Amino acid sequence: MITIDQVSKQRGSKRILTEVGFEARPGRVTGFLGPNGAGKSSTLRILLGLDRPDGGVALVAGRPYARLRRPLTTVGAVLDGGGAHRSRTGRGHLRWIAASNGLPRARVDEVLDLVGLTEAAGRRVGGYSLGMGRRLALAAALLGDPPVLVLDEPVNGLDPEGIRRLRGLLRDRAAAGGTVLLSSHLIGELAETVDDVVVIDHGRVVALGTLAEVTGAHRGLEDAFFALTSGTGPGAGQGGRP
C-alpha cells in the first residue's frame, strides 16, 4: 500500500509538485503517467525519502520510507539511472546492497538468475548495456522479496523480450497480493499492464481511477492521456508555474 497525500515541492522559484495525492493498492498494478518533466520522478523520489517534500506526506505500508527498518524487505525500487558505480561488478553491487539490509548472500545469486544476469555478474557495471543496467537495478529491487515495488520508467532500454518478462513479473507480483507502482511516459506499454492509472501534468494530478474510468469515453488510454495533458486540452496546464 502506497499513500501519497497532498505532496508539494518547490525547487528554487519553480513549483514542481502541487498537492499531489493518490494511492496504490495491494493486488493491483498502478500506472503513474505523465509527460516528461510532469513530476513523476520527483514524486517517486519523495516517496523513497530521497527528496524532501515542502508539504504533505508519502507513506509506504503506513509509514514514511525513512522509518522502515529494513526497507528492502518492504519496498523494492528501480529508479531512472542505474544506481550502480561503473567500476564495481554486478555481483559486487548486489552484495553490498544485501549486506546493508541483512539479507542472505545466497539471495544475490537468486535475483541475478531471476533477471538473467548470472553470466554477466562478474563484469563491471561500466561495461553493461542500458538494458543490462536496468535488469541489474531490477535485481536490486527484488533482493528483499518486497511486497511493494516502485519502478520509474522500468521499460526504458529493455528489449521486447525483457519488456515481456517484466510485465509478467509485475502481474505475478500483483496477483500474489503485492503493490506495484510504475511510472512511464510510454502509454501503450502501460495500457497493457496496469489496473489503475494516475495521470500527472505540470505537477498536479489531473486524473485517477481504474484504467476504464480514466480512459472513459476516449478511444483508448492514449487519447485520454493527450486530452488530459496537452496544453490545448480542457482542464490542462493550469498547474505548474506561478
Added chain:
Amino acid sequence: MTAAARLPRPGPSGASSLSGASGGSGHSGTSGPRAVAGTFRAEVLKLLTLPALYLTAAITWAVAPLLAVASVSAAAGEGNGPGPGTDPGLVPVGYAQAGFVVLGVLAAASEYRGGQIRTTLTCVPRRVEVQLAKAAALAVTALPVAVATTGSGVLAARAALAAHAPPYGAAGPVDAPGEVRAVAGAAVYLVLTALLSSAVATLTRGTIPAVTVLLGHHFVVGPYLAGRTVLAAYLPGTAGLWPGGGTGADGVLGAGGRWAVVTGWTVAALGAAIVSFRRRDA
C-alpha cells in the same frame, strides 16, 4: 506517527510481507544494532569492491617511502635538512598525505557516480547512520594501509638517515618503543586525513573540487603560510604535518595541541558533512 509507535517484532527474515512492518521508531539513528552492523558491513564491502581504492593504496604504499628517502637525502645533502631531532617516523607522512586525501575523496565521491547514492539511501534511509557507517568503514580500511605505509616509510627513512653522517645520521641504537609510537601516530594522522578528505568530498559531491582544495591546502597554501603567520599552526594540514612530536612548526602548539587541531578539523568537517547530507535532496 501512530504506525511507527507500534512495536511488532517479526522474525528476522522469511516473512517478507510482514518484515517491513518491523518496529523502527524515531527518525534516524534509533535502529537496532543488527541493522547498524549491516549498514557498516555494506559500506566496507563497497570500499573493498572499488578497484580505484586498491590502486591508490598500492601506489601510496609504494611511492611514499621512496619520496621520503628522497626528501631525507635532499635535505641532508643541502645541509639545512633534518636536524638531530628529526623523527624518521614522521618523514613518510609528508607525501603519503596525498594518497590518503585521494583515498578519502574517492571513497566518498564514488557515491555520486552512476547515481549510486540513491541506491544507498533506498537501502538505508537513516542518513546519519549511513554517514557514520561510512566514516567507520573508511577508518577501518584505511588503517592497515596507513600502518603499512608509515611502517615501510620509517624503515626507509631510517636507512636513508643512517647513510648520512651525524648530525643528520641517526645516532644511537634503535629506540623500538619510540619507533612504534611514531608509526602509530603517523598512521592515525593519515587515517584522520582520509576522514577529513571524505567529509570534504561529501560536501562538494565531486572528486575534482575536493582533491583540489585538499591538496592545494595540504601541499601549497598550508606549507607556504607556515612560518609566515602563526595562524598556520591552526590549519589541519600544516598543524598536522608533524603531529606526533618532532620539531614541528614554530613551537606555537605542543604535540597535544597539534593533535587537537587535526582532530578538531576532522570532527568539524564530518559534522558539517552529516548536516548537509541530512538536509539535501539526494
Added chain:
Amino acid sequence: MRALRAELLKLSGIPSAWVAAVVGLVVPFAVAALNAGARSAGRAAGGSDPSGADAGFQELAFGVIGVVVLGVVAASSEYFAEGGDSAGGRQITASLTAVPSRVGFLAAKAGALILAAAVLAALSTAATLTVSRVVPGELTAPLTSADAPRVLGVVAYWVLTALLAHGLTLLTRGGVVPLVVLILNTSVVSVTYLLTRVTPLANYLPDLAGARMFIRTFRSSVEIPPLAGGAVMAAWTLALLGVAAAVFLRRDA
C-alpha cells in the same frame, strides 16, 4: 571557429572551471599580500630572496594550480559526470558527434584553454605584482620595463602548465591523477626539486625549466637562460600533447 566557440561555452559551463579561476586569482594575491605585509613590517619573507626581486613572481608560481585545475576539468568533464542526477552519460560522445573531426575537436579545446588560461594569468599577474610592490614600498625592487619579459614569462608558464594538465588528463581520462601529480609538484618542496638532488638533469623537467622564465633567484647548480627554459617547457608540452592526441585519435570514444 565555431568549434572554438563551443569549447569556450563548454568550459564556462563547468562550475569547477570557475572555482579554478577564483583559486588562480585569490591564492597568489592573498599569499603575496601576506608576504608583502611581512616585508613592510621588516621581516624578510623567506631567506632565498632577500632582494625582493622575485616578490610576487614566486607567489605566481604557486597560483598556477588555478590553471592546472582548468586544464584538468576541460578534459575530464568530457569523460565523467558526478552529481545527483546526471541526465546524460559521457559528454565525449555528444562532442564527437557535434564535431566529428577529432583533430579539429582537440585543436578547439586547446585553443579555448589557451585563451582562458592566458586571460586568467594576465589578471592574476597584474593583481599579484601590484600588491607585492605597492604594500612594501621601497623594500621591494620596483618593476621596470626590463621586467616585461618576466611578466610574459609568467603568462607563458601558466598557459603551458594548463596544456600539460590537459594533455595528462586526456591520457588518463580522469582528473585525479593529473591533479595529484601537478599539485604535489607545485608544493614548496616539489617532487621535481627533490629529483634535482638526485640528478642535475631534473632541472630540464618542464616545471623547473619553465620557471626560469620569471624566477631570478634559483638555488641550482645548473644555469638555464629564461628563453631556453621556456623552450624546454614548450617542447615538453608539445610532446605530451602530441602523445595525448595520438592516443585520443586511435581510441574509441
